[in-house]
Amino acid sequence: MEMLTFPVIIAVFLVTLFLTSHIAKQVHGKYWKMPVVFMSWVVGGLLAFLALVSIDVLPVAELDPTIILVLKYALPFLVSTIVLMVLVRLDFMSAFTVNAAGLFIGLILAVVAIVSLGHSIESTVNTGNIVLQTAKANVVSMITGKPVNQEALAKLSPVEVEEEIELEPVYTTKDFLPPSAQKALEVKEQKIYTQPHYRDINVLNARRVIGKRVRASWRDGKVSVGKLEAVEGGDLIVSLRREEGIAQVPISMSSLKKLEVFR
Incomplete structure (x- = not known):
């Protein structure tokens, strides 16, 4: 066209x-x-x-x-x-x-x-009127020496209002879950993920981390890494990797300088 x-x-x-x-x-x-x-x-x-x-x-x-x-x-x-x-x-x-x-x-x-x-007839007439008024304002400005009134010309242009398009709702699997499950999922999504790393733990609380990987540091500077299997008396039973394989070794808590858990 x-x-x-x-x-x-x-x-x-x-x-x-x-x-x-x-x-x-x-x-x-x-x-x-x-x-x-x-x-x-x-x-x-x-x-x-x-x-x-x-x-x-x-x-x-x-x-x-x-x-x-x-x-x-x-x-x-x-x-x-x-x-x-x-x-x-x-x-x-x-x-x-x-x-x-x-x-x-x-x-x-x-x-x-x-x-x-x-x-559109209305928009075409409006465009022609804007062209005429702009040309006339420029000629008047040349004759009188006064600047063109840009505000008056700007008022001739209609403000186009964009029609709001109503979008159809998009549903996800979460929308079909029961309210309790949705709330639990939202709480889980709000949790901030932190990269796991070794954290200091008091040896007296060692029972709380049974089954997790720990790092034991002796007073003489030696370090051993393994899985905490159990706490028996004053000893930590840790699975350590040796040359001959994995062995469960008792570690006296009194001989440790620091105990760390990976979480």
């Missing part, structure tokens, strides 16, 4: 120009052919734009807002009508009729083209 936009605009313009020139012929315009009508559009459009600029430049702020609004629409139409009178050689009422008919035909064809291309 985007590729067809420019050809459709050209087609709408040519059809409007063709019909307007033939209406000028019907009302007995002396120079009714398409090039003359096109030239009247160019000159009339330029003078109409300057008429809009003059409304902003001249001190008309004290006038009633309704009068200013009427001037913004009536003055450009009046100027373009006068240009048609001069170039096509028509009387005022005939030029008024040709100008109004051309504008009406152009609007109808433009609406049909916008709809056929799948565009």
Whole structure:
């Protein structure tokens, strides 16, 4: 559709120009052919734009807002009508009729083209208004020497509100568990994992770590690593790896400098 936009605009313009020139012929315009009508559009459009600029430049702020609004629409139409009178050689009422008919035909064809291309009429009109107001503000700024009011131009652009898309809920296995199991799983997930390592433990609490790997340090500097099998009296029964295999060796707690458990 985007590729067809420019050809459709050209087609709408040519059809409007063709019909307007033939209406000028019907009302007995002396120079009714398409090039003359096109030239009247160019000159009339330029003078109409300057008429809009003059409304902003001249001190008309004290006038009633309704009068200013009427001037913004009536003055450009009046100027373009006068240009048609001069170039096509028509009387005022005939030029008024040709100008109004051309504008009406152009609007109808433009609406049909916008709809056929799948565009929004409101957004298209708003875009055209922004372009016109921006060009007019720049010309007024050049004439008066005042900077362009960017805030006023920014207000012309509508704020697009993105529609919130409701996503379908995504269920996991956890959602189908009973509440008690879900709570237990949440508690487990909240636990912070720490890397296991050797921790000091009092030899008097050795019974608590039976079945775990321990590291025993003697006072003479020797270190043995093995699995704590049992605590009998004042001895620790530890499975140590020897050259001949694994052997359970009793270690006197009184001879130990430090006892560590791996957890």
